[in-house]
Amino acid sequence: MTQQLERQSLLTGYDIDLFRSGKHYHIYNKLGAHVRSQGGESGTHFAVWAPNAVEVTVIGNFNGWERGAHPLSARDDGSGVWEGFIPNIGQGELYKYYIRSQNGYEVEKGDPYATYWETPPRTASVIWNLDFEWNDANWIEKRKSPALNRPLSIYEIHLGSWRRVHEEEGRWMTYRELAKELPEYCRFMGFTHVEFLPVMEHPFYGSWGYQITGYFAPSSRFGTPQDFMFLVNALHEVEIGVLLDWVPSHFPTDEHGLGYFDGSHLYEHADPRQGFHPDWQSAIFNYGRHEVKSFLISNALYWLDKFHIDGLRVDAVASMLYLDYSRKEGEWIPNRYGGRENLEAIDFLRDFNAAVHQSFPDTLTIAEESTAWPGVTHPVSNGGLGFDLKWMMGWMHDSLSYFQKEAIYRSYHQGQLSFSLHYAFSERFVLPLSHDEVVHGKHSLLHKMPGDDWQRFANLRLLYTYMFGHPGGKLLFMGGEFGQHHEWRHDYSLDWDENERPAHSGIQRLVKDLNALYRRESALFENNYSPEGFEWIDHQDSTNSVLAWIRKSEAGDLLFIANFTPVVRENYRIGVSKPGYYQEVFNSDNLRYGGADLICNDAIESYPIPKHGRGHSIPLTLPPLGAIVLKYSGEFEWL
Known part of the structure; x- marks a missing residue:
């Protein structure tokens, strides 16, 4: 019985073994409704897992939702899978499973593996193929570079x-x-x-x-x-x-x-x-x-x-x-x-x-x-x-x-x-x-x-x-x-x-x-998930509600300074490790964002004034409720 059934079935004994061991990771190709040819006839193969059932039939618009018209057969391998082939039905047909259980419970269920359903509040499953001509090969190839490094x-x-x-x-x-x-x-x-x-x-x-x-x-x-x-x-x-x-x-x-x-x-x-x-x-x-x-x-x-x-x-x-x-x-x-x-x-x-x-x-x-x-x-x-x-x-x-x-x-x-x-x-x-x-x-x-x-x-x-x-x-x-x-x-x-x-x-x-x-x-993003990519400058200035930190990479660090009060902080000094010039590359107070435009377009020069455990520092004007981002732009040019 099982060998004969497997010749008609999409499910092999190996499929069943994998399914029952929790390791069949492509069981969607075997359970559910699949349009195919069988014995020279085109139709749909149905398979559903219902081990407590004593009767399972396919009902749909193709048989007037008649419960006895298309019964499925239980596999004799103890898997609890019921299956069968119905000729001359295919894409777009509505269906459900009528299930009668050992305890007398009767119900009409949608297919757990259905690839398409009626639009709610209607509840039938729909026989549907997934053919599609993809045009995303370039993206799939690009995706191979590690996402966590981007x-x-x-x-x-x-x-x-x-x-x-x-x-x-x-x-x-x-x-x-x-x-x-x-x-x-x-x-x-x-x-x-x-x-x-x-x-x-x-x-x-x-x-x-x-x-x-x-x-x-x-x-x-x-x-x-x-x-x-x-x-x-x-x-x-x-x-x-x-x-x-x-x-x-x-x-x-x-x-x-x-x-x-x-x-x-x-x-x-x-x-x-x-x-x-x-x-x-x-x-x-x-x-x-x-x-x-x-x-x-x-x-x-x-x-x-x-x-x-x-x-x-x-x-x-x-x-x-x-x-x-x-x-x-x-x-x-x-x-x-x-x-x-x-x-x-x-x-x-x-x-x-x-x-x-x-x-x-x-x-x-x-x-x-x-x-x-x-x-x-x-x-x-x-x-x-x-x-x-x-x-x-x-x-x-x-x-x-x-x-x-x-x-x-x-x-x-x-x-x-x-x-x-x-x-x-x-x-x-x-x-x-x-x-x-x-x-x-x-x-x-x-x-x-x-x-x-x-x-x-x-x-x-x-x-x-x-x-x-x-x-x-x-x-x-x-x-x-x-x-x-x-x-x-x-x-x-x-x-x-x-x-x-x-x-x-x-x-x-x-x-x-x-x-x-x-x-x-x-x-x-280079060290987004690693301590190598971050360093505090100062997180303890609670008096002014200011935080300053560095995001680090081999290509160049970024300095973030954030003022969490609506007060302008003038001549606010931040310690830096590299002497030279710093350029503002982002300011949340920019006029284009709706801010007061308290921005700095000029290069900011460091001075040999120690601050925050660093030998040099730069004086800044911090915008109210704003954050600025600075980047090192070069060493001093000596005459």
């Missing part, structure tokens, strides 16, 4: 609210419409990457994509899979990398989705103390089940393979690592050693990172991990989790807390800005000013800033300059690049008309110029 400036985007078509009742743009505008905008602004909030199919738009039912399908709200490929290809053509938010931490319990899939808790834990997330009212994957590991890791590789994605940012890693995450005593089950660490999730994350880096070594994995878990970006071989980068949540919280304080109180809290350098090189970090900080009543970044209008905009310019001068990659959520007044609203477009106002367009020019400085000056 600038990393990420523009975080929610597809449904970046820009809307106001002429058509404010509908969201399609993937192809976005492809006409987004790549050029990102190139104009100087970002190196975009990061999309989850594009995978999700029933509730208001979840922003973080409650996924269709893990293998880009949302049909914006077009077909090929339309999304077109967008990725267009971004690659202008050398913009594409990162996706990926959510292996939890999934919604909608009936057509993964929850209680075959009348058993197949993808999730049965015990709610392990299998239900109290914060998000969603199910938690059972990482100890090998077939679930194959599902998730193959899903990660699927996006890198079929859609040429350049990296995955893994959502809510902390919720995966800790069994007691967001739970009270008695609401969680300890691990086999009595601890709170989720050992199966740790193994899963290590296997995920190892698989990604083995198959796609030139892509990135990024962890949103909000605790001090050790070794998130350390190699798996050294006991780490194996991520390339980690969001620096401590930097974000401390920085925003500091900047929200009136200037008169900042001298008492200077440590909030300098503390991050105590651990900045314990991991490889990305500095995130993300969507989470500008939603749910938290206000926009601009409106977090204290003071009158001038001070709010000056503070925001200062925050961005401080961020770009700080070691680590950069991430900025859409709208932040022009200082949008409103906090983010997912049902509306960004307020692009604000760019017509000088203060907002000044913020946009500042971000564009910071990106240009980041790309141009190797001191800002």
Whole structure:
């Protein structure tokens, strides 16, 4: 029976063995719906994992959704896989699986491996091929140079609210419409990457994509899979990398989705103390089940393979690592050693990172991990989790807390800005000013800033300059690049008309110029994740609320001096190691950014006056709520 079935099946015994061991990282090529020819007939092969079922049939518009019309057969190898071939159906047909389980439970489920779904609120899967003619070979070749040795400036985007078509009742743009505008905008602004909030199919738009039912399908709200490929290809053509938010931490319990899939808790834990997330009212994957590991890791590789994605940012890693995450005593089950660490999730994350880096070594994995878990970006071989980068949540919280304080109180809290350098090189970090900080009543970044209008905009310019001068990659959520007044609203477009106002367009020019400085000056990326790239000049002048530091490289250092008060600091002396001339290469107070234009166009001469443990120093005028960046321009010319 098995040999005969395998001759008709896409699945071999080896596939089944890999799947059941949690090591089939391309199982998406075998499970799901695949158009093919069999016995001289064209049709579709279906395969679904449902070990608790006693009956599985394919229902769809091609058989009037009749439950008994097209039954699948269970493999006799104990795998729990049901499969079959239906002739004369193909591209575009709607389908679901009718499942009757051993306990009498009956349900109609979407295909966990479907590559396309109906547009919500409709819930059927769609038979779909992924043929596409890519034109990004130059980008893929360029990507082979190590990403961590290059600038990393990420523009975080929610597809449904970046820009809307106001002429058509404010509908969201399609993937192809976005492809006409987004790549050029990102190139104009100087970002190196975009990061999309989850594009995978999700029933509730208001979840922003973080409650996924269709893990293998880009949302049909914006077009077909090929339309999304077109967008990725267009971004690659202008050398913009594409990162996706990926959510292996939890999934919604909608009936057509993964929850209680075959009348058993197949993808999730049965015990709610392990299998239900109290914060998000969603199910938690059972990482100890090998077939679930194959599902998730193959899903990660699927996006890198079929859609040429350049990296995955893994959502809510902390919720995966800790069994007691967001739970009270008695609401969680300890691990086999009595601890709170989720050992199966740790193994899963290590296997995920190892698989990604083995198959796609030139892509990135990024962890949103909000605790001090050790070794998130350390190699798996050294006991780490194996991520390339980690969001620096401590930097974000401390920085925003500091900047929200009136200037008169900042001298008492200077440590909030300098503390991050105590651990900045314990991991490889990305500095995130993300969507989470500008939603749910938290206000926009601009409106977090204290003071009158001038001070709010000056503070925001200062925050961005401080961020770009700080070691680590950069991430900025859409709208932040022009200082949008409103906090983010997912049902509306960004307020692009604000760019017509000088203060907002000044913020946009500042971000564009910071990106240009980041790309141009190797001191800002050459040792971005290493202590060799950073040195304090002075972080203890809390009286004046001034910080001064150096970003270092063999090609030349950059000096950052930031004044966090609205007071001009005249004749402010900074110690320098090299005698000679220094040139101002950036000033956040520049008039083109909306500042007071307290800038210096002349070369600044050092004097043999010791300061900050250095033999020479330079006198500066520090703009109010401003930061300046200096570069050594040469030795003295003696007559």
